Amino acid sequence: MSNGSTFPPPRRRRGTVLLVLAAVALVAVGGWLFWRQAGGHGGPTARGGSPAPGRTAGGGTGAGGGPDRSTDHGGTHRPGGKGDPHGSLKGRTVVIDPGHNPHNSRHTGQIARLVNIGTARKECDTTGTATNDGYPEASFTLDVARRVRTLLEDQGAKVVLTQDGDRSYGPCVDERAAIGNKAHADAAVSIHADGSAAGNRGFHVILPARVSAGPADTAAITGPSRQLGERLADRFRAVTGSARSNYIGDGTGLDVRGDLGGLNLSTVPKVFIECGNMRDAKDAAQLTDGGWRQKAARGITEGITDFLTR
Incomplete structure (x- = not known):
């Protein structure tokens, strides 16, 4: 109801x-x-x-929940966080000199020819060293040089290689210097690996000594070459994790020499880097690893970039 x-x-x-x-x-x-x-x-x-604690802007997490600071993403890490790496070297010319040549051993007569390096007359080139398992220094240097070229070109640099596996031998050390001079390079780096005794480990960078003799005069390049070498050593150490040499340079990873034609005859800032000792088993394990060689190329690239952008 x-x-x-x-x-x-x-x-x-x-x-x-x-x-x-x-x-x-x-x-x-x-x-x-x-x-x-x-x-x-x-x-x-x-x-x-800012990103929330324990995360990157991309959402990744590092070990223990911390930020992921890895720079191994196939590109070149931005040295010191300055600027966009893409195009940062536009207008710059870099000469990369892969030490020795994989074909030198077939042309021993040609590479034994003596050339004037200012302070002396030395062989045109040598065969280089190798690991105890037979991995040649010349193969290592060419592989790393090509990787460096890719990374530098990604930043807009013009890159000149002194040889790209396309020569029957050499070039001779005086021509290697001349290639950098002719290119008016802003920086030149010669890539090598050492052949010292087992137990001698680590990398070192060779700087030009003050030389004035015959066709050699390094007065104008010793200062900037040292700056290039210091940047290179710092970045190579940071990226690869390799220690500075325990047998050359008194812990600095730097060595000054006046007996290398590639440095004596250079008129542009230039250094050599010995990336490790091929005759030491631990160093050789790194030098023969493709992943480590990519890190080596990144370290060299970052050192060059740091020098040219500061």
């Missing part, structure tokens, strides 16, 4: 209340999700702010 009220019976009122509460809950959850996506506290990156 009707009592004149317009309210629904008790059971119907309970159902209506539940529907209203469910709708409110859905709206609240939706709003919270929108706020989180927009960058509210607890999201990966606050809008206009």
Whole structure:
């Protein structure tokens, strides 16, 4: 019997209340999700702010939940965080000199020819060293040089290789210097690996001594070459994790020499880098590893970039 009220019976009122509460809950959850996506506290990156603790802007996490600082992503790490690496070397010329030549051993007479390096007359070139398992220094230097070229070109540099496996031997050491001079290179780096006794480990960078004799005059390049060498040693150490030489340079990883034609005859800033000792088993394990050689190329590239952009 009707009592004149317009309210629904008790059971119907309970159902209506539940529907209203469910709708409110859905709206609240939706709003919270929108706020989180927009960058509210607890999201990966606050809008206009820094990444949340333990995360990078890309969402990666490092060991132990810390930031992922890895730079091994197929490109070149930005030295010192300065500028965009792409195009940062536009207008710059870099000469990369892969030490020796894989074909030198077939042309021993030609590479034994003596050339004038200012302070003396020395062989045109040599065969280089090798690991105890027979991996040649010349193969190592050419592989790393090609990797460096790719990384430098990615930054806009013009890169000249003194040889790209396309010569029957050499070039001779005087021609290697001449290639850099003719290119008016902003920097030149000769890539090598040492052949010292087992137990001698680590890398070192060779700087030109002050030389003035015959066709050699390094007065104008010793200062900038040292700067290039120091940058190169710092970045090579940081990227590869290799130690500075324990047998040359008194722990500095730097050595000054006046008996190398490639340095004596250079008129542009130039250094040599001995990336490790091929006759030491631990160093050889790195030098023969393609992943490590990519790191070596990145370290060399970053050292050059640091020198040219500071």
